[in-house]
Amino acid sequence: MKSGRSAPPSLPPGTPVPRSPNTTRKSTACGSITRRPAAARKSCCSCTGSRSSGTRTGRSSKNSTKAANTPSWRPICGATTCPPNPPTCQAKVVVKDLRQLAEHLGRWQFTLVAHDWGGGIAWWFAIVHPEYLTNLVILNASHPAIFQRELAHNPQQQAASAYMDRLVNPQAEQALAADKYQVLADVVFGPGRLAIPYTDAEQHPYRTAWAQPGALTGALNYYRAFHSLGYGLPTTTYQVKAPTLVIWGEQDPYVLPSNLTGLEQYVPELTIQRIANGTHWVLHEQPARVNKYIHDFIR
Template sequence: MIETFARTLPNGTTLSCRAAGAAGRPLMVFLHGFPEAAFIWDALLEHFAAPEHGGFRCVAPNLRGFEKSSAPAEVSAYRAHLLVQDVAELAASENPAGRIDTLVAHDWGGAFGWGFGNRHGDRLGRLVIINSPHPGTFARELQNSPAQQAASAYMNFLARPDAEALLAADDYRRMWPFFLGMKAGPEGFGWLTDKVKDQYREVWDAGLTGACNLYRVTPLKPAMPGQPVPAMQELPHDKLTVAVPTLVLWALDDKALLPGLLEGLEDYVPKLDITRVPGATHWVVHEQPAFVASEIDAFIERTR
């Protein structure tokens, strides 16, 4: 059974959360991306809370700016290190050591998963990333790959000052193509049902400014049309490494995040497993939840 609660952290942020499993059990945390919310993880929360799949305490927060979580107006409040801090403080609210046994993260959630793995590896057992680019390989591809530059062009639209108003217009007319363009409708995988649409509407009705602020604040965006590729500050290698065992699940039909982002990933993540998923898209958690769960099950088992 899924429980819901709001938790106010020491940094003043309140996160609305969904959870399953008994408090005090080893902690699994699930981080969603754009334009999603914590509810996408419900099937996995219940799966991993079950005794036969580890009996974990499973918690999925809505990131700051999403659903009923705190949504600061300032763009600077969405810097990556602040959302990583949210994750660390949420974990500390669940157990005194602030330890996360397994962190599962998708899309923007993965950005903060990579960051948590780098900054707090001593408090993390293992990391699972689902179609979320590592900042080192993403910066490289935005600099050097015309294909990835074109695939990421939507980021500049989402960073516009009027993006949230445009996205909300006409019953979110510009939002649904993020899903339908990758076979979410009845002619494809069929997961975008009227019920699921209503779940998304409820989330988006709470506001989209926080979500768009993630795109406004990040320096990792492609050039605007007709502009030269911007130079990107090269971070020290030790700010990008993740030492914990890491599974990357990569759906190969993701139109926004291309497979070239996997090249060279082992330079940053020495304990790396990559599972490439043919025929799946960016929304693989919706498309194949049982497969995703089984891959994570197997990864946990072999990295105990």
């Protein structure tokens, strides 16, 4: 892990950041921090979206993750505390959670890897707390200034985001839970979404997470808090200083590739990797390729 940020005031100047020889993982409202062994060169925090309870650990990703020398992903988000009401999902609240978690783990600089709603929070974290990040990696999540532009001026993105109106409905939990969460299952596991379909065993952790008390409400509260996600800052200040890799599945039906246009205005050190046959779930579909892009970028 690169140095470059001083220890917090509670520690004497020059005090080394404590490191643990063991890999640990701690959860937060938007995802988890994965603390790698002391022998590893960098710390990595991963933030996942609210609609999935984690990322795939099946036969296609196991070997590719090992080959890329990155931590294995696990379906961990279902075990975190669920946001009880929309205000707890505001960006400033979750960003503060993430910052405090990093400090609790003694990580004053790290690489932040994020997808979907986790990506939205990660963009805000990079904007507000650039001093914490050595690198930023985003998978199919729009920069807040770009997404505001697309929702205001792009009819295609407006249509792609229309599902959000249904998710803020007070009856959304009941609709999503119907028929053993079949609506969610169709979105995540539906036919044609993945080259290798999910087995029943692979689906089980997701369905278990969705069934936890308050889980659906916690996920839906991100949508209900959408209009208060920001910091009330002008978009001209939405600059990301960290070197940034954006991996984008171009067949994403929810966040269109037009969200990449003009991104360099806000992210000067930008690398984009487009995956033409990837969807919103590109990290599930092509884990070997995704892991290689990340590994090559942060090594």
